[in-house]
Amino acid sequence: xxxxxxxxxxxxxxxxAPFVPAQLSDIDDSVLIRDVLNDxxxxxxxxxxxxxxxxxxxxxxxxxxxxxxxAPPFSLNAHSKAALDTLLQxxxxxxxxxxxxxxxxxxxxxNTKIVLWRGDITTLNADAIxxxxxxxxxxxFLPQHKCIDNAIHNRAxxxxxxxxxxxxxxxxxxxxxxxxxxxxAYNLPSRYVIHTVGPIVQGAVTSDSKRxxxxxxxxxLDTTQTVDNIRSLAFCSISTGVFGYPIExxxxxxxxxxxQWVKANPDALDTVVFNVFSEHDYNVYQSxxxxxxxxx
Ligand code: ADP
Numbered sequence: 264x265x266x267x268x269x270x271x272x273x274x275x276x277x278x279x280a281p282f283v284p285a286q287l288s289d290i291d292d293s294v295l296i297r298d299v300l301n302d303x304x305x306x307x308x309x310x311x312x313x314x315x316x317x318x319x320x321x322x323x324x325x326x327x328x329x330x331x332x333x334a335p336p337f338s339l340n341a342h343s344k345a346a347l348d349t350l351l352q353x354x355x356x357x358x359x360x361x362x363x364x365x366x367x368x369x370x371x372x373x374n375t376k377i378v379l380w381r382g383d384i385t386t387l388n389a390d391a392i393x394x395x396x397x398x399x400x401x402x403x404f405l406p407q408h409k410c411i412d413n414a415i416h417n418r419a420x421x422x423x424x425x426x427x428x429x430x431x432x433x434x435x436x437x438x439x440x441x442x443x444x445x446x447x448a449y450n451l452p453s454r455y456v457i458h459t460v461g462p463i464v465q466g467a468v469t470s471d472s473k474r475x476x477x478x479x480x481x482x483x484l485d486t487t488q489t490v491d492n493i494r495s496l497a498f499c500s501i502s503t504g505v506f507g508y509p510i511e512x513x514x515x516x517x518x519x520x521x522x523q524w525v526k527a528n529p530d531a532l533d534t535v536v537f538n539v540f541s542e543h544d545y546n547v548y549q550s551x552x553x554x555x556x557x558x559x
Contacts, residue, residue, distance in 0.1 A: 285345030306330035329406030336428035351450035373529035441478030461502030
């Protein structure tokens, strides 16, 4: 299936322009939330809410995330978008960010530091982070769903879904498994998000699933070279959540694919982070990295 290359979409989503968030500095958070919710009436009605103003501040904020999750692309007018950017930037300023440059390497491959880091990828300051997307590419539509796709879209802002909508319309079909698309990261600490659809595994891991997972990793790495100045990249553990790929089998394949690519492109990246979320996943990656060091 033919898919769209970066050259075929970069200008449509202003990929190379720096994102400058709006700053409505004289407006309170509660007013910003109200303004955005006013623009999302049909979304919160769909969620069974009759009057958001009766909710606590915290519940209104949660409702805003949920309404954005279910709202179609291009639902917000320019003022609401600016209000949301302002809110997300304020929240970002009060959240502890981790700069990938400060993380200790687990090992070094050529000139590339390989880092294992446990935490929320939306707080990571890397040039690019990876999103485990679905084939619609538009982000998750399940309100409050704890997947990485939802976390990334909620913290980036609505521009991410808008870009993905542009890409998928230009492409003319759903996103195939095992390739990658890059967008700006908007209100996230990172500059870019690289979206990939990993394979879905039900039952035993097939050779096709292995090939496609490896292809997701290498396509993401290749994509970093299509944009100026991506020197650090943070992978999430693709396919190992809702998509059911056993992490014990996905991890050695991820390491092997990344190591091969880094060996072939020794000066391409300063840092590659393997970002995990749970303690169990951290332990799996730690063992796999130790085994990798022993064998190489
Ligand atoms: P997939 O559909 O590809 O399986 P998921 O979102 O279900 O994607 O999970 C992918 C991986 O991302 C899982 O290992 C999950 O624990 C992890 N994850 C979920 N939320 C976050 C987050 N905020 N930051 C980093 N990793 C996360």
